[in-house]
Each structure stands twice: as structure tokens, then as C-alpha cells.
Amino acid sequence: MLDCNSWIVDIGATDHIACSLHCFTTYKSIEGIFVKMPNNVRALVTHIGIVQITHTLLLDNVLFVPSFKFNLISVSQLSKLGNHCLIFTNKYCIIQEIHSWTVIGVAEVKTSLYLMQYKLLGKRSQRPVSASAIVTAPAIQFSEWKDAMNTELKALEENGTWTVMPLPFGFQTISCKWIFKVKLHADGTIESVISSSLDLATDVRNHLQKSFKLKDLGTPKYFLGLEIARCKKGILLCQRKYVLDLLNEHGMLGCKPVTTLIDYNCKLTKTDDAEQISDPSKYRQLVGKLIYLTFTRPDITFAAQTLSRFMDKPRETHLHAVYRVLKYLKAALGQGILFPANSSLQLQVYVDSDWARCCDTEKSVTGYAMFLENSLISWKSKKQSVVARRSTEAEYKAMASACCESMWLIFLLQDFEIKHTSAINFYCDNQSSIHICKNPTFHERTKHIVMDCHFIREKVLAGLINPKYRSIEFGFIPTLR
Numbered sequence: 001m002l003d004c005n006s007w008i009v010d011i012g013a014t015d016h017i018a019c020s021l022h023c024f025t026t027y028k029s030i031e032g033i034f035v036k037m038p039n040n041v042r043a044l045v046t047h048i049g050i051v052q053i054t055h056t057l058l059l060d061n062v063l064f065v066p067s068f069k070f071n072l073i074s075v076s077q078l079s080k081l082g083n084h085c086l087i088f089t090n091k092y093c094i095i096q097e098i099h100s101w102t103v104i105g106v107a108e109v110k111t112s113l114y115l116m117q118y119k120l121l122g123k124r125s126q127r128p129v130s131a132s133a134i135v136t137a138p139a140i141q142f143s144e145w146k147d148a149m150n151t152e153l154k155a156l157e158e159n160g161t162w163t164v165m166p167l168p169f170g171f172q173t174i175s176c177k178w179i180f181k182v183k184l185h186a187d188g189t190i191e192s193v194i195s196s197s198l199d200l201a202t203d204v205r206n207h208l209q210k211s212f213k214l215k216d217l218g219t220p221k222y223f224l225g226l227e228i229a230r231c232k233k234g235i236l237l238c239q240r241k242y243v244l245d246l247l248n249e250h251g252m253l254g255c256k257p258v259t260t261l262i263d264y265n266c267k268l269t270k271t272d273d274a275e276q277i278s279d280p281s282k283y284r285q286l287v288g289k290l291i292y293l294t295f296t297r298p299d300i301t302f303a304a305q306t307l308s309r310f311m312d313k314p315r316e317t318h319l320h321a322v323y324r325v326l327k328y329l330k331a332a333l334g335q336g337i338l339f340p341a342n343s344s345l346q347l348q349v350y351v352d353s354d355w356a357r358c359c360d361t362e363k364s365v366t367g368y369a370m371f372l373e374n375s376l377i378s379w380k381s382k383k384q385s386v387v388a389r390r391s392t393e394a395e396y397k398a399m400a401s402a403c404c405e406s407m408w409l410i411f412l413l414q415d416f417e418i419k420h421t422s423a424i425n426f427y428c429d430n431q432s433s434i435h436i437c438k439n440p441t442f443h444e445r446t447k448h449i450v451m452d453c454h455f456i457r458e459k460v461l462a463g464l465i466n467p468k469y470r471s472i473e474f475g476f477i478p479t480l481r
Contacts, residue, residue, distance in 0.1 A: 002070060002115070004019055004023070004071065006071065006115050006117060007071040007072070007073050007107075007115065007116045008070060008071065008072050008113050008115060009093045009107045009113075009114035009115075010072045010073065010074060013073070013075070013076070014074060014076060014077070015035065015062075015063050015072075015074055016059045016061065016063065016073060016074050017035070017062070017064075017065055017068055017072040018051055018062050018065075019064075019065070019068055019070055019071055020071075021047065023051050023062075024049040024051055024062070024064070025049070025052050026049050026050050027047045027050070027064065028047065029046065029047055030046070030047065033045040033048075033063075035063060035065060043065045043067045043068055044065070044067070046064055046065075047063075047064035048061060049062055049064070053073075053105065053116060054116075056102070056105065057095065057104045057116075059073065061077070073116065084096065084098060084104075085098045086334075087227075087229060087238060087240065088334055088335075089336070089338060091109050091338065092108055092233065092236075092338070093106070093114040093116075094106055094229050094231060095107075096229060103229055103230060103231040106232075225241070225242040225292070226238075226239060226295070226296065227240055233340065233341055234338055234339050234343075235338070235341075236336055236338050237295075237336050237337045238296050238335065238337075239293055239295070239296050239336065240334045240336075242292075242293065243293065243329050246289055246326065247326060247329070247330060250286070250323075250326065252323065252327070252330070253330075255323075255330055256327065257330040258324060258327045258328050258331065261299075261302070261325055261328050262302075262306065262321060262325075263324065267359050268306065268307075268309075268317065268318060268359070269360055270310060270312075270313070270360050271360070272315045272317050272318070274315040274316045274317040275315065275316050276313055276314070276316075277314045277316065280313070282319075283311070283319055283322065287304065287307050290303070290304045290307070290322070291308065296337050297329075297336070298337070298369065298376065298379045300325060300328070300329070301379060301380070301381040302381045303325050304381075305383070307321060307322055307325070309358070309360075337376055339375045340375060343373040343375050345413065345420065347372060347406060347409060347424045347425075348371050348424065348427070349368060349370050349406055349424060349426050350368060350470075351367075351368045351395075351398050351402045351426060351427065351428045352395075352398065352428070353365060353366055353367065353388075353391075353395045353397070353398040353430075354367070355388065355394045355395075357383075358383055361387065363385075363387050363388075364383075364384045364387075364394035364397070364398075365381060365383050365384065366380065366381070366383075366384055366394075366398040366401050367379075367381045367398065368380055368398060368401065368402040370402070370405065370409065377409070378409065380402075382401075384397055391430065392430060392432040392433055395428065395430035395432075396430075396436060396437075396452055397452060399426065399428060399433055399437070399456055399467070400452040400455055400456055402426070403426075403456055406465065407464070410464070423463050423464060423465055423466040424464065424466065425465075426465050426466065426467045427469075428467060428470065434467045434468075434469055436453060437453065437456045437457050437460055437467055438467070
């Protein structure tokens with residue numbers, strides 16, 4: 001059940017709608033205005049005004065409909081002003097100011113809806129609404145804020161939280177300063193960095209300037225096609241503008257989106273009977289741009305790896321497959337990678353392989369994804385160098401490749417003085433591969449992969465990795481293989 005403080009980010013709504021006058025900063029009465037509800041019923045609008053949902057997000061021309069029980073934020077109204085950019089992910093909707101790219105609002109998915117919580121800022125008034133009306137009065141002017149602060153201070157004094165002392169001669173009062181810059185565990189490893197992030201960045205920059213020539217460009221919001229959105233919940237990386245430019249370059253802004261990357265009924269081979277492309281450079285440039293897009297779109301990694309095999313003599317069927325990837329991108333322009341702010345430093349790996357996937361060489365494809373808790377930090381989709389005669393062999397080679405990458409990540413964390421104390425969970429959907437890496441006995445069926453067996457088994461015995469079975473129905477990386 002939604003309360004009156006919850007606001008729904010609605011793509012289908014044509015106007016902002018509020019269900020309570022308590023939400024308004026300013027409003028005025030109107031007559032003879034009706035709106036059409038989702039159930040096709042006409043509802044009366046009694047007031048129109050301004051709602052300040054957060055300190056940075058101000059909604060103008062909000063309609064008050066007494067008979068409606070929900071609060072709606074119209075995406076079309078925000079976009080119509082040309083001042084806002086909305087990025088939708090599977091968990092959040094991030095609203096940015098388009099000129100400075102500052103995050104001014106974040107809606108979280110709850111009960112299949114993008115919900116933003118309204119925060120009461122002050123009393124409402126019935127002054128006439130103007131296009132430039134905005135709340136500028138500081139909180140200290142409101143008696144409610146003064147009473148709350150005085151009550152809190154009185155309680156702290158009664159509990160003897162501090163002792164008031166006179167300021168020593170020659171000293172001046174200063175603002176709040178951090179005391180402990182780095183919080184450590186008992187064994188000396190870093191637990192958290194609680195100093196000012198600006199001071200920490202300055203120290204790192206000054207240290208690097210001793211060895212390198214640097215130019216400080218400030219906090220980046222757009223860099224080499226990467227859009228960077230910051231909020232309290234984390235950092236979102238996406239390439240929305242890059243995708244739009246790519247679609248516009250090939251005249252596909254108006255194409256019909258699709259939900260799958262590759263038509264699995266169509267087998268792509270180098271010996272295809274289709275006609276060769278007259279200008280292969282067009283195909284090569286397009287596939288190269290898709291490979292660059294995999295920096296923030298790991299879901300197209302397998303498709304980009306597959307299409308890159310036909311760079312030499314691309315045919316019409318290969319070009320149509322590339323256009324299908326563009327149609328898939330059209331369905332989710334703002335999709336990217338979210339790095340949550342609250343995340344531990346526990347590595348976990350998902351490994352899989354596609355046995356004999358390549359129709360030309362019958363070689364398998366390795367796919368893996370590595371997470372630092374909930375943050376995706378490394379992924380790969382690559383055709384294996386040799387032919388695997390059994391699916392278990394293909395799966396085991398994929399595990400060996402992922403194991404090498406995970407060891408490198410552990411060494412990288414050690415360079416940052418971060419010790420990875422627990423074993424890395426390796427999730428695999430092939431039980432035979434898990435049994436082989438735990439079984440100390442070699443037999444005839446494992447002699448051709450004996451080096452991989454020794455390598456992975458050594459890491460298992462050392463407690464560095466912990467292979468676990470996960471069914472393919474819970475598989476995490478279907479788009480990487």
C-alpha cells in the first residue's frame with residue numbers, strides 16, 4: 001500500500017498529479033478542469049501548484065485531484081522542459097540536470113514501480129503561483145526546526161554528553177573536521193576510509209604529480225563517451241548518448257526494438273552463401289564501436305565476440321545480425337553498470353561455456369563474470385584456442401581461465417593493501433568439472449587437461465577458490481556465452 005509521501009515515476013502520465021494538498025509548496029484554486037484517469041474516468045482538478053519533492057527536484061504545474069489516491073511524476077513533463085535527463089535501470093530511475101549532469105532525484109523500484117519518497121520541507125502557502133517560484137527560505141526561519149534542535153541539544157546536555165569549556169586565548173572556532181582518516185581492522189587491514197573524499201583525492205593527486213604530469217579536469221560527468229552519474233546509492237556508468245549517436249549514424253533511430261541479441265535459428269558462418277558486403281570497412285567500424293560499447297554493456301559481449309569473427313569477408317547476413325544488435329540496444333538506451341556505495345570486498349565468480357559454439361571450427365566459447373559483492377568488475381566472452389571433445393573439458397578450460405583472472409584481481413587488491421581472507425566462490429553449472437577439481441585421482445579422461453587440473457586443484461587446496469554448483473536456470477551470464 002502506497003502512502004501519500006510516495007511518488008510514482010510514470011512514463012504514461014501526461015501531467016504531474018498529487019493526491020494531497022500537504023505536498024504543495026504553493027498552490028491556487030482552479031475550476032472547470034478535468035483529467036482522464038487510467039480507467040478512462042474523468043476526474044475533477046481543484047488546485048494547481050508547485051511541489052518540491054527534494055531539495056533539488058522541483059515540480060511545476062502539479063495538479064491536485066481529490067478523487068485520485070496516488071502521486072505521479074510525469075516523464076513527458078520533465079522531458080518537455082529540456083532540463084532533465086532520466087536514466088532507467090532495473091533497480092533505479094536517476095534524474096539528472098542536463099546542463100551540469102547533477103543528480104537531482106533517485107527513484108527506487110518497489111512493487112514493480114519506480115518510487116521516490118517526498119520529504120517535507122516547510123509549511124505550504126496559498127500565494128499565487130509564478131513560473132519562477134522556488135523555496136529559498138532557510139530552515140532556521142521555521143519554529144518547528146528550532147524546537148526540534150533545542151529539544152535535541154537539551155537532551156544531550158542532560159545526559160552529560162559533553163562539557164562546555166571556554167575557548168583558549170588566541171584560537172578561533174572552525175568548522176567540522178575529520179579526525180580519523182583511515183579506519184583499520186585489528187590485523188592492520190583497511191576497514192573503511194572515513195575522511196573527506198575531497199581531501200583524500202587531493203592527497204592522491206599530489207602524490208601522482210611527483211612522478212607524472214597531470215591535469216585536473218574536476219569531477220567527470222562525461223568522458224570518452226561514458227556518462228557518469230553519482231548519487232548516495234552509488235555510481236552509474238552508461239553510454240546512452242553513444243548509443244543514440246550510433247543509431248542516428250546508421251538511420252535506425254526509428255527502428256522497432258527487439259528483446260534478443262541474436263536470432264538463434266540463423267547460423268552465422270564464414271562460408272555463408274549470402275552476398276559479400278561491397279564496403280567491408282562499414283561492417284568493421286560498426287563492430288568495433290559495439291566492442292567499445294561493451295565497457296558498460298556486458299550483455300552484448302557475446303554478440304560482439306561472435307560478429308568480430310567475420311571481419312575479413314563480411315556478408316549480408318552478418319550485417320543484418322549487427323543491425324539486430326542495434327535494435328536490441330534501442331530497447332534499453334540508458335542501461336549500464338551500477339556500482340553500489342554499500343558493498344563489501346568479497347569476490348565471487350560465475351563461469352560457463354558454450355560447447356562447440358563456433359560453426360566453422362567447432363570450438364567452444366568461454367564466458368565468465370566477476371563481482372566484488374554486487375559490483376560487476378570483470379567479464380569476458382572468448383572463443384577457446386583448442387577444440388574440446390567433451391562439454392566437461394570446455395567447462396573446465398573456462399574455469400581455468402576465470403581462475404587466472406581471479407588470482408590477478410587478488411594481487412591487485414593486495415596492491416591496495418586489501419586482503420581477501422575468504423575463498424572465492426566459483427559458481428559453475430557443470431557438476432563433472434567440480435568433481436574433477438576436488439578429486440585427487442587422475443584418470444584417462446582428464447589427461448588432456450592435466451595442467452588445468454593441477455592449476456585449479458592447487459588453488460582449491462590452498463583455500464583460494466571454492467567451486468560451487470549452480471543450475472543453468474539460475475545462470476547469471478547467458479549473454480556471455
